[in-house]
Amino acid sequence: MAGSQWVAPIAMVHAYFLQGQPIGKDSINFLDHGSQLIYLSSVTTRLNDDLGTSKAEMKRGDVPKAIECHMIQTGGSHEGAREHIQGLVRDCWKKLNEECLKCCLPKSYVETV
Template sequence: MEDLVHLQENPNIIKFSAMILRLANDLGTYKREKETGDIPKSIRCYMNETGASEEEAREYIKSMMFTLWKKMNKEAHTSSFSQSFIDTAINIGRMALFMYQHGDGHSIQDPEIQNPIESLLWRPING
């Protein structure tokens, strides 16, 4: 309950985590969504606004994610949220990077992408 009070006062850690998730998804799904005619995402919007190439836009989005991670880490170290809340917010960003590091790890049924994700989420760690 205390975390909900803090969230009203300072939602940045969730905002940064959600933005990392959004940008990681855009990087991972851009090629497929471009082919299917999906609505423009951050890469296409940046290209349209600046005249940048796809590679330049990708690099810019990666630099935005790097900046967001720095902001989120700073927020995590100065936050009044519980440690479990902070860990969850950070882990959302980590999960996004993991899921989209080799393309669309969410909707594509590629075993190279799906197997590590399934292992992370569903298979117990044997110790």
């Protein structure tokens, strides 16, 4: 699905405004300060999805996901690639939690993201 990497970030920006936040230049600038939060949340979601659906998608002949890309890039095993992606997810979660603590966006929005 072309452009699907933008679905989660766009949904998160819409969620900000659906929570009753005003739409204006200040709110756009405000959201820019949360871009790392949105990015890390999206990456974590994407990688977790790949971990859960990778085998079925390989059987269907779907486009390569993170696990298959890592296997192709390194010549490694499926299990080794899964472990690598799980490590990336753990690192993303750590960074996401750190970002949540220092983020200046409204708490309700941070919890949504």
